[in-house]
Amino acid sequence: MKILERNNFHRLFDVLKESGFDIIGPTLQDQAIVYDHLEGVEDLPEGWTDEQAPGKYRVKKRNDKALFGYVVGPTSWKKFLYPPRQKLWSAQKAGSGFEVAAEEGVPQKMAFLGVRSCELAAIAVQDKIFCGGSFVDPHYKKRRENVFLAAVNCAEPKGTCFCVSMNTGPRALGGLDLSLTEMIEGERHYFFLRSGSAEGEKVLSRLPLKDAEGGQQKKEDALLEEARRHMGRAMDTRDIKRLLYDNPDHPQWDKAAERCLSCANCTMACPTCFCSTVEDVSDLTGEHAERWRKWDSCFSLEFSYIHGGNVRQSTKGRYRQWMTHKLASWQDQFGTSGCVGCGRCISWCPAGIDITEEVKAIRADQPARAESP
Numbered sequence: 293m294k295i296l297e298r299n300n301f302h303r304l305f306d307v308l309k310e311s312g313f314d315i316i317g318p319t320l321q322d323q324a325i326v327y328d329h330l331e332g333v334e335d336l337p338e339g340w341t342d343e344q345a346p347g348k349y350r351v352k353k354r355n356d357k358a359l360f361g362y363v364v365g366p367t368s369w370k371k372f373l374y375p376p377r378q379k380l381w382s383a384q385k386a387g388s389g390f391e392v393a394a395e396e397g398v399p400q401k402m403a404f405l406g407v408r409s410c411e412l413a414a415i416a417v418q419d420k421i422f423c424g425g426s427f428v429d430p431h432y433k434k435r436r437e438n439v440f441l442a443a444v445n446c447a448e449p450k451g452t453c454f455c456v457s458m459n460t461g462p463r464a465l466g467g468l469d470l471s472l473t474e475m476i477e478g479e480r481h482y483f484f485l486r487s488g489s490a491e492g493e494k495v496l497s498r499l500p501l502k503d504a505e506g507g508q509q510k511k512e513d514a515l516l517e518e519a520r521r522h523m524g525r526a527m528d529t530r531d532i533k534r535l536l537y538d539n540p541d542h543p544q545w546d547k548a549a550e551r552c553l554s555c556a557n558c559t560m561a562c563p564t565c566f567c568s569t570v571e572d573v574s575d576l577t578g579e580h581a582e583r584w585r586k587w588d589s590c591f592s593l594e595f596s597y598i599h600g601g602n603v604r605q606s607t608k609g610r611y612r613q614w615m616t617h618k619l620a621s622w623q624d625q626f627g628t629s630g631c632v633g634c635g636r637c638i639s640w641c642p643a644g645i646d647i648t649e650e651v652k653a654i655r656a657d658q659p660a661r662a663e664s665p
């Protein structure tokens with residue numbers, strides 16, 4: 293483990309830029325901390341934090357100058373790996389026919405700075421979805437192959453976090469190039485750094501680092517243990533697949549549907565949701581046409597339209613589909629949970645619907661079951 297002093301933190305930006313990366317990370321915009329392109333340290337949300345609760349997200353000033361003193365906001369890295377709008381191909385009239393050109397632009401190398409452990413887990417889930425089966429998404433794959441992941445360990449979980457329940461945090465472990473832990477001790481402000489790959493090691497080798505001393509590992513351990521004990525929420529995941537499969541008619545689905553607006557916010561904010569639709573557009577001359585892929589949601593009526601009608605006409609049906617997919621059928625489909633415990637769907641639901649409370653309500657009147665995988 294190495295130490296990078298705060299006053300040398302700009303060197304990380306220099307090294308990443310010199311290595312050809314477009315740096316994406318947290319920045320304050322419109323009263324929220326969102327991920328966007330960063331030019332330098334000054335773009336980070338220094339001295340800002342967030343407060344989160346069901347249906348509530350606020351930024352506020354901290355009483356220190358932490359650079360990563362917040363958790364996760366409305367955007368996730370999925371926006372950069374799997375963009376909300378993606379051109380798939382275009383067709384241009386040529387003589388009596390059309391010439392079709394696939395969209396094959398090679399994206400710039402991106403460095404994601406400030407990835408949380410739950411978000412690493414979400415990226416791993418989307419890797420399985422887009423690249424893990426027989427059909428590989430070439431657009432996702434190209435972007436993913438060019439990404440450097442610099443993770444930040446979470447020291448201060450917020451009210452809607454439950455990564456501990458989902459085994460995804462708060463310490464960033466696998467699937468990263470670099471991990472950072474921000475330390476502020478009175479006047480001293482520094483970072484513990486570790487590499488997680490050969491690329492990470494190369495970046496570390498170019499930074500002005502010091503070796504961490506014996507007792508410093510304990511400080512980091514204590515900080516992350518404190519974070520582990522202060523999760524805003526918990527979800528009991530024991531036997532959750534069977535719990536949801538056995539309860540398609542539980543009255544809690546009606547209660548959730550009474551509140552749910554079917555607005556799709558939860559699916560847009562979720563770092564693992566991946567539903568999409570395609571749209572064909574043409575210009576007014578009719579000589580040029582394009583096919584675009586756009587994010588869609590299981591909460592939109594059109595998404596579940598199959599010839600002749602919609603298979604999930606009620607809000608109850610759509611909410612039940614979303615939650616059962618996230619926590620149960622996702623396991624059958626991809627061998628993992630579709631939820632990483634980031635809490636975004638709770639904070640950004642205008643009705644304040646909380647997935648952990650919904651599971652609790654369904655579990656409450658179940659006979660005790662033996663644990664099973």
Ligand code: SF4
Pocket residue numbers: 558561562563564565618630631632633634635636637638647
């Ligand atoms: S379902 Fe909610 S808590 Fe789970 S990963 Fe998606 S947004 Fe985060």
Ligand code: SF4
Pocket residue numbers: 551552553554555556557558559591640641642643644645
């Ligand atoms: S659960 Fe909340 S965020 Fe999701 S569709 Fe319903 S109202 Fe919108």
